[in-house]
Amino acid sequence: MEYGLDKRSNALKTFNTTFIIIWLLIACFPFIWTFWGSFKVRADFFSRADWWYAISAFNTLIETGGQFTLNAYSEAWTEGEFWKASRNTIIVTVFVVTISLFLGTLGAYALSRSTERYAFWILIAALIFRAMPHITLVSGYLFPFFELQIWGILPTTIVVLVAINQPFTLWLLYSFFKTVPKELDESALIDGCSYFQAFRYIIMPVMWPGVITAGLFSLMLAYNDFTVTALLLNQENHTMVPKIQSYLGTNQHEGNLMWAVSAVVSATAPLFMLVMFFQRQVISGLTTGAVKG
Amino acid sequence: MPNKTFFWFFLPTGLAMILFIGLPIISTGIQSFYAQHDQVVKEVKKCDPFGCTVSIVVDQEATSVLRDERPLGKFNGFGTYVDRNHLAIEQISEFWDETDTLGEFIDQVTNLPFYKALLFTLTYCLFVTPNVLLLGFIIALSLNAISRKIRGPLIFGTILPMIVTPLVGSLVLFWMIDAEGIIGANLQLMMEDPYLSLKSSRTLTWITIIIYGIWHHSPFAFVVFYAALQTVPQEPVEAAIIDGASRYQRIRHIVLPHIYPVVTFVALISLMDNFRVFEPIIGFSAEGSAQSLSWLIYDNLVNEEVILFGSAAATSMMTIIGIAILLAPVLIRTWKEFRTAR
Numbered sequence: 001m002e003y004g005l006d007k008r009s010n011a012l013k014t015f016n017t018t019f020i021i022i023w024l025l026i027a028c029f030p031f032i033w034t035f036w037g038s039f040k041v042r043a044d045f046f047s048r049a050d051w052w053y054a055i056s057a058f059n060t061l062i063e064t065g066g067q068f069t070l071n072a073y074s075e076a077w078t079e080g081e082f083w084k085a086s087r088n089t090i091i092v093t094v095f096v097v098t099i100s101l102f103l104g105t106l107g108a109y110a111l112s113r114s115t116e117r118y119a120f121w122i123l124i125a126a127l128i129f130r131a132m133p134h135i136t137l138v139s140g141y142l143f144p145f146f147e148l149q150i151w152g153i154l155p156t157t158i159v160v161l162v163a164i165n166q167p168f169t170l171w172l173l174y175s176f177f178k179t180v181p182k183e184l185d186e187s188a189l190i191d192g193c194s195y196f197q198a199f200r201y202i203i204m205p206v207m208w209p210g211v212i213t214a215g216l217f218s219l220m221l222a223y224n225d226f227t228v229t230a231l232l233l234n235q236e237n238h239t240m241v242p243k244i245q246s247y248l249g250t251n252q253h254e255g256n257l258m259w260a261v262s263a264v265v266s267a268t269a270p271l272f273m274l275v276m277f278f279q280r281q282v283i284s285g286l287t288t289g290a291v292k293g
Numbered sequence: 294m295p296n297k298t299f300f301w302f303f304l305p306t307g308l309a310m311i312l313f314i315g316l317p318i319i320s321t322g323i324q325s326f327y328a329q330h331d332q333v334v335k336e337v338k339k340c341d342p343f344g345c346t347v348s349i350v351v352d353q354e355a356t357s358v359l360r361d362e363r364p365l366g367k368f369n370g371f372g373t374y375v376d377r378n379h380l381a382i383e384q385i386s387e388f389w390d391e392t393d394t395l396g397e398f399i400d401q402v403t404n405l406p407f408y409k410a411l412l413f414t415l416t417y418c419l420f421v422t423p424n425v426l427l428l429g430f431i432i433a434l435s436l437n438a439i440s441r442k443i444r445g446p447l448i449f450g451t452i453l454p455m456i457v458t459p460l461v462g463s464l465v466l467f468w469m470i471d472a473e474g475i476i477g478a479n480l481q482l483m484m485e486d487p488y489l490s491l492k493s494s495r496t497l498t499w500i501t502i503i504i505y506g507i508w509h510h511s512p513f514a515f516v517v518f519y520a521a522l523q524t525v526p527q528e529p530v531e532a533a534i535i536d537g538a539s540r541y542q543r544i545r546h547i548v549l550p551h552i553y554p555v556v557t558f559v560a561l562i563s564l565m566d567n568f569r570v571f572e573p574i575i576g577f578s579a580e581g582s583a584q585s586l587s588w589l590i591y592d593n594l595v596n597e598e599v600i601l602f603g604s605a606a607a608t609s610m611m612t613i614i615g616i617a618i619l620l621a622p623v624l625i626r627t628w629k630e631f632r633t634a635r
Contacts, residue, residue, distance in 0.1 A: 012540075016435045016438055016439070017439075019431070019435050020432075020435050020436065020439065020447065023432055023435075023451070024447065024450045024451065026508065027450055027451055027453055027454050027508070027512070028450050028453055030465045030466055030469055031453060031457075031465060033465075033469060033475065034465045034468065037468070045468075046468070046471075046473040046474065047473060047478070048473055050478075051473075051474070051475045051478035051479065054475065102305075103305045103306040103309060104306060106302045106303070106305060106306065107302065107303045107305070107306035107307065109302060110294060110298070110299045110302030110303045111303070113294045114294045114299050115294075116296070116299070119299075120631060122303070122307075124624070124627065125310075126310070128620065128624075129310060129314045129315075130565075131565045131616050131619075131620055132314065132318070132613065132616065133568070133569035133571075133587055133609075133612055133613075133616070134569070135569070135571060135587045135590045135591055135594075135609070136318075136321060136587075136590065136609035136610075136612050136613055137313075137314060137317045137318070137321075138594065139321055139324070139590050139593075139594060139602070139605040139606055139608075139609045140316070140317025140318060140319075140320040140321035140324070140606070140609070141313075141317050141320075142594060142600065142602065143320065143324055143364075143365070143602050144320055146364075147364060159309070159313065160313055162309060162313075163309040163310055163312065163313030163314055164313070164314065166306050166309055166310050166314075167310065167314075170306065195294065195298045195302070199302075220456060223458075224457070224458030224461075225458070226458060226459070226460045226572055227571065227572075227591075231591075231594055231595070241458055241460055241461070244460065244461065244464070245460060245575065248464075248578070260464070261468070264461050264464060264465065267461065268457055268461060271456060271457065272453070272456070275449070275452070275456050276449055279445070279448065279449055279452075282452070282456075283448070283452075283516055283519075283520065
């Protein structure tokens with residue numbers, strides 16, 4: 001801690017810095033390594049002979065004539081149909097984020113402005129729903145979805161992801177709405193606005209930071225989901241994460257493991273850039289839920 | 294806000310949650326009392342010059358008719374719950390009679406699929422949760438002592454393991470730890486054991502998955518603790534410094550009590566998340582030696598021949614009961630606070 005009175009010893013300072021450096025290495029190196037390896041051929045990145053090949057690119061030079069190769073990427077995106085998976089991911093993510101923000105802001109606003117006791121119980125119920133493992137919910141969906149013949153298509157998955165996402169979005173937005181003073185919308189109500197008008201024209205304009213945070217978390221949930229998308233979508237409609245898993249399953253094909261590596265990099269890169277851009281919002285979102293709730 | 298307005302504002306999200314979280318839980322409950330149909334068999338008489346033989350074959354037609362008529366399966370009551378793949382009541386009492394020592398008995402029981410998975414899930418929770426709290430707290434303390442100017446990028450680096458999906462995170466680690474990866478190969482060199490690999494031993498697999506869990510969840514604890522540290526009041530800390538309190542004493546008696554509510558929050562969230570551990574098992578392809586409750590459900594649902602809805606549902610219900618037991622202390626505390634506040 002940076003306390004003016006506290007003169008820290010040099011030994012402690014060195015220890016602290018070393019610890020942070022080691023931790024950052026542990027946290028980041030796996031990603032850097034995978035990124036580096038995705039430009040090699042399989043015999044180098046998963047070398048049976050010598051792990052140093054991954055750095056010296058021994059086999060990559062023989063097979064492709066260069067130190068780096070984009071083969072894994074081009075094959076995964078065309079032959080492996082990763083373009084289809086990423087298109088599906090974009091569709092799912094856009095819809096999930098939009099719908100859950102729409103439902104979430106309405107519901108959380110009502111919860112934050114209600115003084116009734118049931119509002120408290122709704123929040124508790126949402127907390128319990130948040131704790132449900134997704135796979136148990138999926139085991140509840142599969143049979144009715146088969147019977148109704150709505151299994152395998154994107155809209156079903158979108159609705160399911162929106163619903164699964166609601167408890168967290170509600171809690172997050174609820175704590176944000178609580179920070180907006182009540183007087184603001186009350187004065188609008190006195191001036192003759194309806195509740196919806198007050199919500200739309202007075203509250204929403206000052207709520208953007210909260211909405212962005214909630215949107216980011218919905219996005220991360222929809223983008224990262226494996227359990228729901230793997231079991232509720234058919235092969236044709238798979239999003240990126242189940243697609244990556246399907247590359248692993250067919251190990252006999254020589255190229256597939258490298259497809260998975262390049263697909264992992266392709267799927268992770270946009271997410272990292274997004275988080276880098278919105279880092280402040282991610283952290284404020286994680287902490288509002290915790291510190292206040 | 295009037296009740297009627299509240300109703301209309303809350304209707305969409307409430308409907309979504311009831312339809313896709315509430316009802317599925319009920320649907321799981323109902324499914325758990327049914328089991329898939331047995332195959333209908335018929336006797337076929339085959340005659341040749343040397344006599345007639347009667348053989349039993351599966352009547353495909355009748356089976357599919359039965360399946361179409363009652364797709365939910367046959368009613369099984371609590372049968373699925375007590376069968377060999379779940380609570381295995383019969384097997385356990387058998388083991389109790391057969392085995393001589395307690396250790397042997399426990400050995401036998403933990404070889405049953407459900408108990409095996411339960412054991413792994415609990416071990417995972419037990420090792421990952423405290424370590425996540427500890428590591429997250431230490432990282433938060435250290436980062437908090439670093440100059441403000443370079444903290445931004447450091448925080449970004451720290452939260453990377455948390456923002457990737459568990460499947461990707463475990464794959465990225467697996468590719469390094471596997472025998473053909475950079476860490477695995479070097480470990481083989483160091484130990485001088487060319488056959489050393491993740492898959493070769495159960496203990497090694499468990500340790501790897503637990504390390505993965507700590508790696509993946511610590512950033513979350515870090516972020517929450519880091520934010521809480523920003524709210525620690527400075528005056529008592531300064532007073533303690535003047536009074537000659539050591540660094541450890543200050544953390545123990547001022548910082549920790551202040552962030553205590555946040556610690557319980559993080560412990561609870563990470564306990565809930567760890568209890569549903571599932572994706573790393575797929576990422577590390579560790580199905581052979583480590584199975585969790587969630588993985589058992591997944592395995593039933595992707596079954597090749599016929600999806601075992603009943604079996605998956607029964608495991609799901611027991612997982613939900615497990616979650617309820619974990620949540621109970623918090624709910625009781627909230628209820629008490631709510632009553633006193635009233």
